[in-house]
Amino acid sequence: MSAATTDRAAVLRQNRSGRTERLLRALRSPGGAVFVLLLLLFAAVVAVNPSFGEPGSLIRFVGRTAPIAIAAIGQYFVIVSGEFDLSMGSVVTAQVIIAGNLIGQDDARVLPVLLLMVVFGAAVGLVNGLITTLLKVPSFIVTLGMMLALLGLVLFWTGGAATGNPADSFRQIGRGGIRDVPVLEIIPYPVLILLAAAAAAALLMRRPYGRTLIAVGDNERAAALTGARVWWVRTRAFMISSLSATVAGIILVGYAGVHPSVGRGYEFTAITAVVLGGVVLGGGRGWVLSAAAGAFALEMLFTLLNFVGVQSTWRDTVQGVIIILAVAAGAQTWQRRRRGATKASHEEQHTIAAPPRVGTNEEGT
Secondary structure: OOOHHHHHHHHHHHHHHHHHHHHHHHOOOHHHHHHHHHHHHHHHHHHHHHOHHHHHHHHHHHHHHHHOOOHHHHHHHHOOOOOOOHHHHHHHHHHHHHHHHOOOOOOOHHHHHHHHHHHHHHHHHHHHHHHOOOOOOOOOHHHHHHHHHHEEEHHHHHOOOOOOOHHHHHHHHHHOOOEEOOOEEEEEEHHHHHHHHHHHHHHHOOOOHOOOOHHHHHHHHHHOOOOOHHHHHHHHHHHHHHHHHHHHHHHHHHHHHOOOOOOOOOOHHHHHHHHHHOOOOOOOOOOHHHHHHHHHHHHHHHHHHHHOOOOOOHHHHHHHHHHHHHHHHHHHHHHHHHHHHHHHHHHHHHHOOOOOOOOOOOOOO
16 A cells, blocks of 8 residues: 555544534533434333324424424524514514414515515514614513514414414415325424525525624623624614514414414514524524524424423423523633633743743744
């Protein structure tokens, strides 16, 4: 065997080892650990109820979880920028009521009302973002006020009762799908919408906007000094969050019906999913796909609790405990990684700039 072949084999082994080590490091991070947790929960659910592991059951579970996963993706953009969006649940509710009452049974109204819903969602996010960034009002207060304002408008419009019934062509977005698919039988439209949203979010985070968003969440002042328009970066994050809530509301109309309670508490479920996905509250750390995985892990946990007979009234308690534990664990992990990276950087600098030996000048002669 020639020396070149030997060297090439050694390089290939080193590259394979490097990829493996990077994968292991990623799985040990908060953003990677959620995928391990998801697999463990899935194994536990299948052990309790083997029929859950069938392809048809799995694809239906993904379809049911798609709205909260999409909402978590939108919430990710706000949280990673260092802010909160508590108005998400009320945006979902408002969009459900808008669709139910304005479309009715007239198929000709579907597209105009869909356009109106998108504009309304973008406007809510724009208002949240501008008040937070330009008027310097904490996002917690701004979005809490927006949540209450939208909820009040919904209750005024509906009187607190279920009103409206959109056309079946609109409801098919949430309840329909591609049928006669081998093995799966059906691919629900919500699954396809989720895949499109996840792909778009992952691509956006790889673009300059995504990198700037991370930088703003990590250090707002440093990002501003590099020329980033912090106010517009964060405002767009709020708009993405409200638009994701709009998409979730469109899907929910399909199988949850039109009622003022639809979407209630969605903001807290989305935040729970995001922090479970390893995203650090305060911004600057986390992966967007891990936020979506956090939504699936959360719903998988609730499915497991349901199968073992735990009452659904414990759901809020479980979410609260998850938020506390996930935030604490995630913060500790990121701090350890930062300290480790800082220590390694200092050691490398000392190695490069080693002091001259005794009896030599600075050039070592």
